[in-house]
Amino acid sequence: MEHFIVSARKYRPAVFKDVVGQQAITNTLENAIENNHLAQALLFTGPRGVGKTTCARILAKKINSDGNEKEGEDFAFNIFELDAASNNSVDDIRNLIDQVRIPPQVGKYKVYIIDEVHMLSSAAFNAFLKTLEEPPKHAIFILATTEKHKIIPTILSRCQIFDFRRIGVRDIKEHLAEVAKAENIEAEDDALHIIAQKADGALRDALSIFDRVVSFAGKNLTREAVTENLNVLDYTWYFQISDLLLENNIPQVLVTYNDILSKGFDGHHFIMGLASHFRDLLVCKNQETINLLEVGEQVKTMYFEQSQKTSTQFLIDGIDIANTCDLKYKNSQNQRLLVELCLMQLASLTFQGEKKNSNNDGRFVIPPSYFKSEKFTSEKITSAGSIVPKSIEKGEKAKELSEEIEITNVSEPSEELSKESIPSENNNSEENPDGSEPQKVIERPQILAERNAKKVSALSLKSIQKKQEIKQEMVANQPDAENLPSNEFSEEEMQAAWTEYTTSVESDGKYNLLSHLTMGVPKLDGSIIHLEFPNQTIKTEVERAKYELLGFLREKLQNYDIDLDITVNETVEKRYAYTTREKFEKMKEMNPMIEKLRKEFDLDI
Known part of the structure; x- marks a missing residue:
C-alpha cells in the first residue's frame, strides 16, 4: 500500500507567491530580503493554520539562496526548528545559545524557528533576552505563536512583529479548487464553499476536511455528501423554513423543525443559523451590501x-x-419549547387576519385561528372572544350583537322559559282562554339583546361607538326645548336630590362612582352646580356619568337649566388612612393625659 501524504503537507507552499491570503506579509518579507532590511528577530503571530511556519521556512530557504544552489536544496543544516512546548526550560535555551555562536558551514545564515514560543517559562524568556537583542550576524530568530498576549513585553520589544490574519472564505475555496483539480476530483462549488466556511479561516483545517470528505465521497464531491459528512445543517432547510414562515403555516413549521431535530442537529445551532439566514436575506436587499454575502453564485x-x-x-x-x-x-x-415558540412568533409577523396590539412591547400574538379544533366548527368565535352557538347565530340582531357587545352566560332556554316566554308562532295571534289580551311574544335573540343593551365593554373601538350612540339617544330623548320647565329650587332641595341619586347609584352597585360623588359637597350658584375634585382622573369618571346625573336632577327639580361645572383643585386632599404617629397626635389633642401615660410606662408608638 502506497504511503499517503495529507494535502496540508503535499501542497505546502514552497515560495512566497503560493502562500494564500497573506499578500501584505509576503510582499514585506520579499522586499526586506531584496533591500537587505531583514531584522534579526521576527515574531509571526496569528490563528492556527494560516501560514506562520510555512512563511518561516520559505524565508529561511530564501535568505540562504544565492542562485548557485542545487535544485531542491532545502538548507536543512542551516534551519533549526525548536518546539517551545516541549523545550521550555532554561537549559534548553542555554543549549540553543551555545549553538548560535557556531557559524554556518553552508550558506550565510543560521535560522532558528521557535514554534509556540509563548510556552517558554519566565526564566527561559529572561535567559533568551540578551541573545535575542544582540545575536551574531549569521543568526536570525523567527518566533511563531498563536497567543501573542502571553509573551513578555521585553521579548516583544526586541522583535519585528508580523500579524497573520484569517484567510477569507473565497481564497480558501479557490485554493481547494486548485487542489481538487490536481487530484482529478470533481467538486461542486457549493461543496467547496461549505468546507471553506467550516475551516473558519484556517487553510490547514480546510485541507484536512477536504481529505476527510474525499475519503467519504470519492472522486465526486457534492454538497449533499459534504453536509452529511460534516454534520452541517444544509442551507436548503433555512430556505424551506423561511417560506413556511412567510405563509404563516405554523403546523408545517413545527413538523419541519421536528425533522431537523430527528437528524441529530442541535436546536441552538438551528436558531443561530436561522438568524444568520435572515441577516443574509437582509444583505441581499441592497446592492451596496450584497458583497457581504459569502456564498456561491448558485446560492x-x-x-x-x-x-x-x-x-x-x-x-x-x-x-x-x-x-x-x-x-x-x-x-x-x-x-x-423555546425554539418552537420563537418559530410561532416568526410565523405570526406577516399575519394580517387580526390586528396586533400596539401595547405589547413589540411582541406578536399567535393568531388563535391556528389553534381551532374540529369541535369548534359548529360554533362561532366573536371578536371579543365569546362563543355564539348556531341557534343564536341565525338572527341578524344577534349577529350584530356578537360583533359589538360581549355575550356572556349564553345557555339553552329552560323548559319553563320555552313554554311561557317563547311560545310558537302559531299561538301568536290566538287569545288566551280567559279572554285576556294575548301574551306578547319575545324572540330569544331579542331577549339577549335587551339583557346586554347596557353591558358594553370598553376594550374595543366598537364599544366606544356604541357608547356614543347611547349618549346621542339620551340627548335625543330630552323633552322639547320650548316646553322645558325651569322652576326655582333651593340648595337644600338640590342636596336632597343629590343624596337620592347617590342612593340609587349605591343600589346599582356603582361604588366607584358613589365614592366620587360623595367626596365633596356640591355648591349651587343659580342653576349651576359646582363640583371640585382633587385630580383629573376623578373628574373624567364623573363626566362619564354627567348626562345621567343631569337628567335625574333636571327631572327631580323640574328645572332643565341645571348644569354641572366640574373643576380640578390639586390642593384639595382627602386623607383615607392615618399613620400610627398621626393617630397618636390626634388622641393626644383629645386627651393630653395620654402623653403622660406613654412617658410613665415608657411606651413606643
Whole structure:
C-alpha cells in the first residue's frame, strides 16, 4: 500500500507567491530580503493554520539562496526548528545559545524557528533576552505563536512583529479548487464553499476536511455528501423554513423543525443559523451590501429570489426574535419549547387576519385561528372572544350583537322559559282562554339583546361607538326645548336630590362612582352646580356619568337649566388612612393625659 501524504503537507507552499491570503506579509518579507532590511528577530503571530511556519521556512530557504544552489536544496543544516512546548526550560535555551555562536558551514545564515514560543517559562524568556537583542550576524530568530498576549513585553520589544490574519472564505475555496483539480476530483462549488466556511479561516483545517470528505465521497464531491459528512445543517432547510414562515403555516413549521431535530442537529445551532439566514436575506436587499454575502453564485441567486418575497421589517423583527431566543437558550429549562415558540412568533409577523396590539412591547400574538379544533366548527368565535352557538347565530340582531357587545352566560332556554316566554308562532295571534289580551311574544335573540343593551365593554373601538350612540339617544330623548320647565329650587332641595341619586347609584352597585360623588359637597350658584375634585382622573369618571346625573336632577327639580361645572383643585386632599404617629397626635389633642401615660410606662408608638 502506497504511503499517503495529507494535502496540508503535499501542497505546502514552497515560495512566497503560493502562500494564500497573506499578500501584505509576503510582499514585506520579499522586499526586506531584496533591500537587505531583514531584522534579526521576527515574531509571526496569528490563528492556527494560516501560514506562520510555512512563511518561516520559505524565508529561511530564501535568505540562504544565492542562485548557485542545487535544485531542491532545502538548507536543512542551516534551519533549526525548536518546539517551545516541549523545550521550555532554561537549559534548553542555554543549549540553543551555545549553538548560535557556531557559524554556518553552508550558506550565510543560521535560522532558528521557535514554534509556540509563548510556552517558554519566565526564566527561559529572561535567559533568551540578551541573545535575542544582540545575536551574531549569521543568526536570525523567527518566533511563531498563536497567543501573542502571553509573551513578555521585553521579548516583544526586541522583535519585528508580523500579524497573520484569517484567510477569507473565497481564497480558501479557490485554493481547494486548485487542489481538487490536481487530484482529478470533481467538486461542486457549493461543496467547496461549505468546507471553506467550516475551516473558519484556517487553510490547514480546510485541507484536512477536504481529505476527510474525499475519503467519504470519492472522486465526486457534492454538497449533499459534504453536509452529511460534516454534520452541517444544509442551507436548503433555512430556505424551506423561511417560506413556511412567510405563509404563516405554523403546523408545517413545527413538523419541519421536528425533522431537523430527528437528524441529530442541535436546536441552538438551528436558531443561530436561522438568524444568520435572515441577516443574509437582509444583505441581499441592497446592492451596496450584497458583497457581504459569502456564498456561491448558485446560492446567491436563491438568496436574492427569497429576499424579494420578504419585507425589510419582517427580516429585522425576525433577527431580533431569533437573537432573543439564542440568548435565552442556555438558561431555558425547556429548550425545544423555546425554539418552537420563537418559530410561532416568526410565523405570526406577516399575519394580517387580526390586528396586533400596539401595547405589547413589540411582541406578536399567535393568531388563535391556528389553534381551532374540529369541535369548534359548529360554533362561532366573536371578536371579543365569546362563543355564539348556531341557534343564536341565525338572527341578524344577534349577529350584530356578537360583533359589538360581549355575550356572556349564553345557555339553552329552560323548559319553563320555552313554554311561557317563547311560545310558537302559531299561538301568536290566538287569545288566551280567559279572554285576556294575548301574551306578547319575545324572540330569544331579542331577549339577549335587551339583557346586554347596557353591558358594553370598553376594550374595543366598537364599544366606544356604541357608547356614543347611547349618549346621542339620551340627548335625543330630552323633552322639547320650548316646553322645558325651569322652576326655582333651593340648595337644600338640590342636596336632597343629590343624596337620592347617590342612593340609587349605591343600589346599582356603582361604588366607584358613589365614592366620587360623595367626596365633596356640591355648591349651587343659580342653576349651576359646582363640583371640585382633587385630580383629573376623578373628574373624567364623573363626566362619564354627567348626562345621567343631569337628567335625574333636571327631572327631580323640574328645572332643565341645571348644569354641572366640574373643576380640578390639586390642593384639595382627602386623607383615607392615618399613620400610627398621626393617630397618636390626634388622641393626644383629645386627651393630653395620654402623653403622660406613654412617658410613665415608657411606651413606643
